[in-house]
Amino acid sequence: MNKKEMEPSREGVSPPVPRPVKLQAEGISMRFDDLAVLEGISFSLAEREFLCLLGPSGCGKSTLLRILSGLLLPVSGRVLLDGEEITGRTGKVSYMHQRDLLLPWKTVLDNVAVPLVLKGYGWKEAREKARAHLEAFGLKGFEAYYPSQLSGGMRQRVALLRTYLYRNDVMLLDEPFGALDAITRERLQEWLLGVVERLSTSVLLVTHDVDEAILLADRILVLSPRPGRVVAAHPVPFPRPRTREHLLTTDYLSLKANILEELRTWSR
Amino acid sequence: MNKKEMEPSREGVSPPVPRPVKLQAEGISMRFDDLAVLEGISFSLAEREFLCLLGPSGCGKSTLLRILSGLLLPVSGRVLLDGEEITGRTGKVSYMHQRDLLLPWKTVLDNVAVPLVLKGYGWKEAREKARAHLEAFGLKGFEAYYPSQLSGGMRQRVALLRTYLYRNDVMLLDEPFGALDAITRERLQEWLLGVVERLSTSVLLVTHDVDEAILLADRILVLSPRPGRVVAAHPVPFPRPRTREHLLTTDYLSLKANILEELRTWSR
Amino acid sequence: AGGRETPSLTPITVVLDWTVNTNHTGLYVALEKGYYREEGLDVSIITPPETGGVSLLLAGKARFAVSYQEEVTYARAAGRPVKAIATVIQHNTSGFAARVEEGIRTPKDFEGKTYGGWGSPIEEAVLKAVMAAYGADYSKVRNVTVGAVDFFAATEGEVDFMWIFEGWDGVAARLKGIPITYIPIAEIEPALDYYTPVLVTTDGYIEAHPEVVRAFLRATSRGYRFAIEHPDEAAEVLLSYAPELDPDLVRESQRYLAGQYARGAARWGEMKLEVWRRFADWLTRYGLLEGIFVPEEAFTNEFLP
Amino acid sequence: MRRSWRSTGSPFLTTVGLLAVWEAASRLGAVSPFLLPAPSAVVVELVRQAPLLLPHLGATLLSGLGGFLVGVFLGVGLALVLDAFPRLRASLYPLLVISQTIPIIFLYPLFLIWFGYGLTSKLMVVVLVCFFPVIVSLLDGLASVDPELLDLFTSMRAGWWYTFWLVRFPSALPSLFSGLTVSATYSIMGAVIGEWLGAPRGLGVYMLRAYKTFSTARVFAAILVVVVASLVVVYLVKLASCLAMPWRARRDTVTGPSRNAGDLTHMRSVP
Amino acid sequence: MRRSWRSTGSPFLTTVGLLAVWEAASRLGAVSPFLLPAPSAVVVELVRQAPLLLPHLGATLLSGLGGFLVGVFLGVGLALVLDAFPRLRASLYPLLVISQTIPIIFLYPLFLIWFGYGLTSKLMVVVLVCFFPVIVSLLDGLASVDPELLDLFTSMRAGWWYTFWLVRFPSALPSLFSGLTVSATYSIMGAVIGEWLGAPRGLGVYMLRAYKTFSTARVFAAILVVVVASLVVVYLVKLASCLAMPWRARRDTVTGPSRNAGDLTHMRSVP
Ligand SMILES: Nc1ncnc2c1ncn2[C@@H]1O[C@H](COP(=O)(O)OP(=O)(O)OP(=O)(O)O)[C@@H](O)[C@H]1O
Ligand SMILES: Nc1ncnc2c1ncn2[C@@H]1O[C@H](COP(=O)(O)OP(=O)(O)OP(=O)(O)O)[C@@H](O)[C@H]1O
Ligand SMILES: [Mg+2]
Ligand SMILES: [Mg+2]
Secondary structure, X not given: OOHHHOOHHHEEOOOOOOOOEEEEEEEEEEEEOOEEEEEEEEEEEEOOOEEEEEOOOOOOHHHHHHHHOOXXXXXXXEEXXXXXXXXOOOOOOEEEOOOOOOOOOOXXXXXXXXXXXHOOOOHHHHHHHHHHHHHHHOOOOXXXXXXXXXXXXHHHHHHHHHHHHOOOOEEEEEOOOOOOOHHHHHHHHHHHHHHHHHHOOEEEEEOOOHHHHHHHOXXXXXXXXXXXXXXXXXXXXXXXXXXXXXXXXXXXXXXXXXXXXHHHHHHO | OOHHHOOHHHOEOOOOOOOOEEEEEEEEEEEEOOEEEEEEEEEEEEOOOEXXXXXXXXXXXXXXXXXXXXXXXXXXXXXXXXXXXXOOOOOOOEEEOOOOOOOOOOOHHHHHHHHHHHOOOOHHHHHHHHHHHHHHHOOOOOOXXXXXXXXXXXXXXXXXXXHHHOOOOEEEEEOOOOOOOHHHHHHHHHHHHHHHHHXXXXXXXXXXXXXXXXXXXXXXXXXXXXXXXXXXXXXOOOOEOXXXXXXXXXXXXXXXXXXHHHHHHHHO | OOOOOOOOOEEEEEEOOOOOXXXXXXXXXXXXXXXXXXXXXXXXXXXXXXXXXXXXXXXXOOOEEEEOHHHHHHHHHOOOOEEEEXXXXXXXXXXXXXXXXXXXXXXXXXXXXXXXXXXXHHHHHHHHHHHHHOOOOHHHOEEEEOOOOOHHHHOOOOOOEEEEEHHHHHHHHHHHOOOEEXXXXXHHOHHHOOOOOEXXXXXXXXXXXXXXXXXXXXXXXHHHHHHHHOHHHHHHHHHHHOOOOOHHHHHHHHHHHHOOOOXXXXXXXXXXXXXXXXXXXXXXXXXXXXXXXXXXXXXXOOOOO | OOHHHHOOOOHHHHHHHHHHHHHHHHHOOOOOOOOOOOHHHHHHHXXXXXXXXXXXXXXXXXXXXXXXXXXXXXXXXXXXXHHHOHHHHHHHHHHHHHHHHOOHHHHHHHHHXXXXXXXXXXXXXXXHHHHHHXXXXXXXXXXXXXXXXXXXXXXOOOHHHHHHHHHHHHHHHHHHHHHHHHHHHHHHHHHXXXXXXXXXXXXXXXXXXXXXXXXXXXXHHHHHHHHHHHHHHHHHHHHHHHHHOHHHOOOOOOOOOOOOOOEOHHHOOOO | XXXXXXXXXXXHHHHHHHHHHHHHHHHOOOOOOOOXXXXXXXXXXXXXXXXXXXXXXXXXXXXXXXXXXXXXXXXXXXXXXXXXXXXXXXXXXXXXXXXXXXXXXXXXXXXXXXXXXXXXXXXXXXXXXXXXXXXXXXXXXXXXXXXXXXXXXXXXXXXXXXXXXXXXXXXXXXXXXXXXXXXXXXXXXXXXXXXXXOOOOOHHHHHHHHHHOOOHHHHHHHHHXXXXXXXXXHHHHHHHHHHHOHHHOOOOOOOOOOOOOOEOHHHOOOO
């Protein structure tokens, strides 16, 4: 995961030509019995775009991701992929759940190999391919461990690697770095940016870390508290690669303050 | 949870008189089969002290907390509480696990009431006492929900509230705010500081967020990667109340950079 | 019944050998008509576990039991102090039966047929003996175990002939309109004309309470004599205790048995030493009896009225 | 795939279909009435014999349900004790297995002698039959609780009783109900076996007498009663399982797993 | 609490203790030898009758183990089918219960007609007895899988087979093994019942003959053989359960739940 893996094309100001829309949410509303959770969510995710979703806890972010992935039918609204409706259809996008959801009965290696097996590889080949990634995720030496023997952050990394190996053009990631320390998180963020670049993936990432959002995103969506609505969409116009040091420039800081203020206002 | 709840005594420079030691770890080492996880961890937690534990993912933080709480016997080393050995004895400290560990078969209210019931209250009374806290934790209206119907952050808040209600002089918290957005996190951090002040509790908090550590801690311990050793202990000399705005002062920033550099160096 | 009116009644339990059937009619008649009460006995009749009632008798949970000569013989040979005190029927009313289509008239015809048995070693010996007597070869019979499956069900399948009770299965066949051929066992091998069923008690009980045994048999004997004389009424008595039985079968069977209970005997219940000895010898000859069996000790007519 | 079964329908339809085939087979002489009488004949006999069957049914229900309850309490109680004392468990587990492998036919005479020729012996058969699936499934359920939840309660010094009642028992409930379903299925049958082996009244006695007088239709009328009674007990257990586990109310096990509202797993075939 | 049982000891000691009590009761005449012979008498008879018992044991093992295997495969297979088609499940579940509530004694004649007088009918009895606990526990196990894990696999478009094999089946394994334990316990017994109802040879036949000739000690010698054979089958299943679930190897269910190394739950009594 060295810097070379990142193409330099991403450096410079954000998209000069508008990219075609990949995934589109149209007026999605959701409720559980009496509880209104999402209200008229509309946005689009362009090709190769990195979109971050910020919002107060319980506002419906995970619910939105479940709807986008086709696991849940919204009360109203549609999900479009490449202009085709995929509401309620699964397998079109890859989705990393908020919980790690590892298989307790499979070792780390097998857990990671699962998506490859689902794609048609034999177990042997799948394991080999999966093994090649373990080192980058700091999981080397833990191939034969069962999930119950891992630390929280290690489990999250296994889950992230699994999601990556079942990659689609669109990746929905629900707090993929939540349980990771600053350094490991930095490395994996870099790695993720590299993936987006190399594989022309579009990413929708839920996070609670405003810094993380600013570091990674092309655009940041802010949701209101439940029922979640899109209350702001901030393009992040900073050049890449962005580093943590950049976080101290006034532009960064004002954007961050801005977003925090929005979150705060809405959370009243 | 307004500011008034916080006593002003905590404002000003950190402890002028050294406070008596509450919890002490003496040369704790741990291994799982061939995997050395902790190596000679020694530190002490003073009365009313707020100690943050930073360290790379998988370095043994949760394992250390399990040992301190008496759930796990270290290979060597001792745990002392008020000078008395409590190695391998549970119930002496309260401990919030990294996983939320809610009871799937109990509603939010009952999950929160459990520690009170364990302390001898009847269910009815326990529920009433528990109910009084729900609002502050943003859980009002969700009393009758089962954990499976909650968002990730809500589950974490339930778990934190539960730990608080089973409070002891010493609270060990394993990433209690990991799944919370910035605003909710701020509120609960404030609330936690108030608790420490009001109830003279000592807190050992594991976090991955360096900002959070600097905002909250009297002292920050940095652990090396596995096998975890204490590689640095930083007192945080800033006056309280500390706010996020303070994070932009150079003192804060240099401490942060310092810690990040330590983490980075050791993670090589 | 009636225990409350006369507290001096001796409580007595009788355990049957099988489901309630017309072999037991005399007992029920004596109960119904109050013969037992007149003798100072408060009798209750119970049905046995699958493995038979003698174990209850031996454990002291019943004073009298319905058994059969074969069982008493084995019990005594195994050192169990069981003694027959009356035979319910004078002759063995069982035999081999087949549906007429099978064309079985004599044991010679068993060759090439399938026999459905309940898995007792005695059956094999009996078949060998009777077939040998008719110059037939037992090895040409296919002997399958059908256990508790009844004649009508078994002969729907591969089974061609079975060993049945004339007074029960035979009567049932007539009622169902299924013509059968029947070869009475007693006719083809005299040694097999043994007593079945018999009333038994234990040596110890006879010794301790001879008067109760005597009283019990007096009443029971009256019951059977009543059944001999009034088969239809006796059948209704039985049916009143076991209304679940098929009434037609009970009535028909009762009429048949009325002529069998005491056929050729001076009094109901009397047994001959010869019958006991002959059967035991036969068993020994075929290697079916281990242990020492003294026919004289196996039964007594002493308590018969 | 699923769709093709949609129309096949309910338990009702299957039952009716099955009865129709059976009736036809009987009428056409494919099955001898001595083995399997036509359903119509059975129903006729059932109606005719109802007054006679009712008291027998009462006796069977009494020992069947009574024995089931006693067996369940005994099974649950024993499971708790064995679970609390692992050494005792290792010692007694073989005995539990042994209790199930001695043919009842040989135990029953002992029961008759020890407990008499009344209700108790029959009850004991039912208890013997019912307690085993309960104890096995409860023990297995108790053994597969999330160890971290146990840790949590240990760290709260919860004591045996609270840990059991708040964590282990609810966690073992699905498994326990599996065992209860099996036991419930056996309960009425157990009573019938006991009656068969010797009892003054009950459906087993009725069957035995009908069987020995070659009244196959009556035997099957009694079997029908046994079957219906057993089904009622089994479905009561299923109902109890739904009531006892409200947190998974929508994942019923008789009608197949369904999921939360809006969830698509069961809607896959909708375009 | 736990400590007091520490010394009580192993299954071996309990068994020996029990046998001693039984032997003493027999010698002192507390139990009639006609009902329950002394263990010493049983063992003597066992040794003496061994050559006669062996071929019978062979027959019983053949149908017992064979029927168990067939029953397990049938149970698992049926459970899978019913699980895959929820409608079918609702329709067939009552039939499964019914199959268990018709006394075998009435089914056996049908078996004899349909399957003949050989091994098959006996096998069918064992199958009938064994498949039910398996199917109930497997269905219940399959129904209580973590729904979010299922969602994950749905979102990966895993297809029925992979979802089943990677998620649902492993998750249902503990429950399945509960059912297997119960079935294993019944397997040899089932064969004995089948033999009892009519078979040319087997321990059931031996027992029946011994019983009819009042050789109580021989009956119990045969029961002893049945018990030991059953225990062997049950412990083989326990062994299989440990092998099949390596991820919870240290939480065995026969010897009671123990936990990961260093974990204190089982060490609480150490000061
Ligand atoms: N039961 C176990 N068996 C074997 N290894 C274990 C076990 N529990 C933990 N470990 C190992 O111990 C190491 C430390 O785990 P621990 O959970 O303490 O890490 P952590 O510092 O809390 O990490 P994180 O920040 O990711 O939560 C990990 O490498 C983990 O694999
Ligand atoms: N199955 C359900 N039944 C009822 N309510 C539900 C269900 N699932 C989610 N909810 C409710 O929907 C709301 C949104 O949940 P969701 O998980 O989408 O929040 P979130 O934005 O992901 O929060 P977090 O940041 O804490 O993870 C919550 O209030 C939750 O209680
Ligand atoms: Mg969420
Ligand atoms: Mg941890």
